[in-house]
Amino acid sequence: MHELPKDIRRRLIPRWRRVKDTPNEELTSAKPSVMSSEFQSEFKELKDEWLARKDVLSASELLYAAALGYEEEAVRQAAHFVIETPGVSAGLKRLAMGRLPPVPQSSPPPVDHKQTFEIRALKSKLVEQPRNAHAHIELARAYVSVGLNDKAKHHVRIAIELAPVNRFVLRTAARFDVHRGRVARSIKALENVAPHDPWVAATLVALADLSGTSVKRIKPIRELLDRTTNPVEKSELAAALGTLELKDAGIRKARKYFQVSAVSPNENVVAQLFWLSKNFGVNFDQKLLERSEAFEARAQSSADANDWTSAVEACFRWLENEPFAIRPAFEGGYIASEMLGDFKAALEFAHRGLASNPKDIGLMNNLAFALIMEDDLIKSKEWLDRAKHLLAGDHERERAVLQATEGLLLYRQGNVFEAAEHYTSTIKAARGLKNEKLLQIAYLHFCYEELRIGHAPPFWSSDELTKFFTGDDANKDAKVVFQRMVLPMLVARQKYGLIGAGYGAPLPIWVRPT
Template identity: 30%
Template sequence: MTIEGGELSSPPPMSEKYVPSPLVPSFIEKLSYWRTDPSIVSAGELLEASLVEGVESEAVTAARFLVSPSSTATLPIRRLAALALKRAGKSDDIPEGVKVFDTGDKRAWRTRTRQHPDNPLAWVELSLHEVIGGKREEARRAMRVALQLAPDSRHVLRSAARMFLHLHEPDVAHDILLRSARTPFDPWLMSAELAIAELADRDPRFFVQGKKLVGSGTLRPRQSTELSSALGTLELVAGGRKKARDFFRDSLIDPTGNALAQAEWASPAFGIELVQARRLSLTNEAGEATALHLLREQKSEGVTEACERWSASEPYSIRPFEVGSGTAAAMGKYTDALAIAQRGLLIRPSAPWLLNNRAFALIHLGRMKEAENSLRSIHKTDEPTWFVSEANRGLLAMRRGDYAAGLASYRAAIDGFKEIQKPGYAVIAQTFLAREAGIAGLPQAKALIKEAREAGAFTGQDVILKEAEEALNRPRLEATPPLTGSAGSAQP
């Protein structure tokens, strides 16, 4: 995915004018070398360049030469050639005895680091798989080895910075980038430094240099996309809307998935459509941007599928699972919501949003004890997720028939959201309180429904309140439930 995104390719010299082309000058030079002097050396150099630039189809002849029965290339080079043939859609040309290296198995990377302990990329891949498996210390150790082996490698530095962000250590991530001698000259590393500085609550070091580099016009759009995106974000946060808009527009000429997602995040601030829907289908790793785009347009259908693609490109992140499970739950797809939340919790078992989404789904599926256990794992220091858990405790109590406790928990959640300046969350809690009061047939249900409508609106609110009103207006065979009690069904 890194290769396909163009992150490893080299920008042309600063003096060169950008000409749209899939082939950079350094690759054309190696291609010419191979054609004028076909040998194992020239074929190997072309092969490696094609993999880095993501243009394996241009090196098919060289790859066939390297895997041919008469070739004296070493086994690792033959396997690399087989990988290039596979990526170029020429798997039938791979000899039966040459095995393509499996990049999706942690055991394979563990073996590779033992066989080639000085290979930094192998240590990065091992670290990635350790993170996905929730083994944080093992991931940290593997990445430290990669950094020692290649302290100025763009791929290693960006991977390390992203891993330490995942481990909630933004200061460490930022320091790694600052220490590298390459960062002041590399647009990919500059973009990471600008973004991480904000998360680390530090002043960005390369803001001015980044603006000069983008303004020079010497970078190909793919090379400047993430730097322009980071500059646009900082300008927007600082109130420079016009400059921010110009940077975001530059970032979308040939964007990565990250740049697309950042532009989607920024779109509401400008009141315009920064990202065209067509662009979402043309860019690799557009899962996150697609999910944000659909949510912004209030189109819940398709969000969970987009989150699947988002998760495939960032398998270490819990964010696609948070968004996917929350959206599925809001649509009433509680079984799907539970399954998505469970997958995210495999990565980070203590993630409070996922625990809340899991509890919400479990309550609606009637699995009350499991929901209670899920809520018990959320700590009071986690705001605003603590107040979300208070609302979920209110839902759980109401469904168990303990209406007094349910009302108290919902009120605590609403007051808490208002106190931390989250009025939208307060409206959602008020709306669900009104729904539960209507389902339970509480005396104050009509007043709560009215109160929720007057508090504000959000997508899906009308459906929820209509459910409350319909439940309240249904004929009842029993008296209105009391406001106290701890047992019994929430359904009258």
């Protein structure tokens, strides 16, 4: 069976798209209007001193003061001066390079979406533009998409040195750290810039929430939200603060932040608002689903409406937008295989997911399951063996799903009794985990395999099966699996007068929380 998508507590982790697909407001740095009055006065003094003296010392002091992301012509002049002056330290020159706008970058040529070709094109571009921070981030993204995290890390590090306070660089570096499971570095890097840039602040709040740490200097960040007037600039920060408030104080205090975030949201905020509407009853405007690149929200909305084909298409678009993200690979593959029986699409999701997450046990299981359903038993066993080798002792849910998939393989190999034992073990494990959805879908796969070889359904009669999986106690997804996979087999048995009773001891299917 396919690994079930995990229920998550969603946060406002920034997207990492190609530069050409990233909205302009997410690429620019913080504006001077977000400076505190005290800093404005100090900054003006340093700027006037630079304009009067035009030496390395005054230029360096202005650059360090501007390192929070503020843009002015005087800062660019000072940066050019430092770069062009002989004898200046390499560290100061890197700081100066970070104060200059990135070299304009054209899109890589379309080459059949092959990441390896994109890597070659981006490496060639860097030969011509070695200090283009955005180009380094683009190359890092391409490397991550094919699982080359060490190479990606090298280019992320270079981008940070070239543009240490660039909004886009900081946010994509943070997304890279989330992908690697190492958010502490980004939290530290974001803390100084966050009180002055709402986009960076949103990322810091989300990462602190994700890691379970408190946000340092939260008061200046809340004040930043209040004094940011552009609703586009403040949307993601408001949603991140609301999500944090939701955990600490509940929906009543968080709701005001969500109302602010809904005025002019980007697609990441749209996805957050949709998740909040399903889990906490926050109002959601369905027109937001029409926003460009709102693929995640459209995938969830389509799945809720049982529009499985649209949900799969949205997951593919979501995965194309963020090819290293694991959630669209899981959710798209699950819907394709379990809801639609489209195992070629499920194979595509698994392959794409494993390209950037090569050691993920769940994706290995999903690939093995789809290969079995496509009658490639040899390759499926290879992937199952890899997954079992990586399985740790405390991953009980993953172990239960792997047992079911191995049970399927055993059925298709003709080892019926051992196969049935595997499915029974999965069902018992799911009951122990109090995972109703896993239990019911695993049982339906068990039923299907028994019916496929001419046996009666296990444990329940055909009438009992039909009554339960068309009733109120059945899981929503399990009902779809029953209608697609098991019910036609039961109808065929009834048509030909086969016995409808099951075998074995009764097994509770609906798991009630204790």
